Amino acid sequence: MSSDHYFSPAPGTELRTRTITVELGGAEREVTTANNVFSPGHIDGGTEVLIKYAPAPPATGDFLDLGCGWGPISLHLALASPDATVWAVDVNERALDLVRTNAAALGLTNIRAVQPADVPADIRFRTIWSNPPIRVGKDELHNLMTTWLPRLESEADAWLVVQRNLGSDSLQRWLEGELSDEYAVSREAISKGFRVLLVSRD
Numbered sequence: 001m002s003s004d005h006y007f008s009p010a011p012g013t014e015l016r017t018r019t020i021t022v023e024l025g026g027a028e029r030e031v032t033t034a035n036n037v038f039s040p041g042h043i044d045g046g047t048e049v050l051i052k053y054a055p056a057p058p059a060t061g062d063f064l065d066l067g068c069g070w071g072p073i074s075l076h077l078a079l080a081s082p083d084a085t086v087w088a089v090d091v092n093e094r095a096l097d098l099v100r101t102n103a104a105a106l107g108l109t110n111i112r113a114v115q116p117a118d119v120p121a122d123i124r125f126r127t128i129w130s131n132p133p134i135r136v137g138k139d140e141l142h143n144l145m146t147t148w149l150p151r152l153e154s155e156a157d158a159w160l161v162v163q164r165n166l167g168s169d170s171l172q173r174w175l176e177g178e179l180s181d182e183y184a185v186s187r188e189a190i191s192k193g194f195r196v197l198l199v200s201r202d
């Protein structure tokens, strides 16, 4: 795998930032993106589908945006729930810097952009939202699911968006087979080639 892929921990290429205008929280906002982060030119189609079809997040609690990139999901959650704390997690340090920049530019103080290992171990999440990194391969994707989904609070939900062509159905089947009876998995929306999966914990 190339060391300057978008999910590399420290993209090795020169930083080229850009400003784009996107719709988030019901308004047009200017955000900063950069080369070597996921979808730098616009909000990814899958992320748009997730934001459109998932319900409004809870008002409070700790939320997880697993694989935050430059932060569209984190920014959406933080704007929707100013009293919640959004943990924006990524292995790409450049992406984390962009989330911090974007949160500050939008006046948001409720986002913590950190490496996965830097989320305190005792935190449990009121909700998890993710456009997960499918291209890391099935083993790593499954590892991410079994690492983070058990950190949902009881009676809490995870919302995942996956492109059908990139294996949404196989991920759904794997989740149904792998997760204990405490969890229910369902497909909540189909749009533009993406599937929105809901994982609910009892």
Ligand SMILES: C[S@@+](CC[C@H](N)C(=O)[O-])C[C@H]1O[C@@H](n2cnc3c(N)ncnc32)[C@H](O)[C@@H]1O
Residues within 6 Å of the ligand: 006, 007, 008, 038, 039, 044, 047, 066, 067, 068, 069, 070, 071, 072, 073, 089, 090, 091, 092, 095, 116, 131, 132, 133, 134, 136, 144
């Ligand atoms: C499909 S992109 C989604 C990015 C962003 N949420 C969005 O909607 O534009 C998946 C992200 O997961 C990140 N990622 C890859 N491996 C990861 C890991 N082990 N833990 C956390 N994030 C990871 C990638 O760097 C990438 O930013």
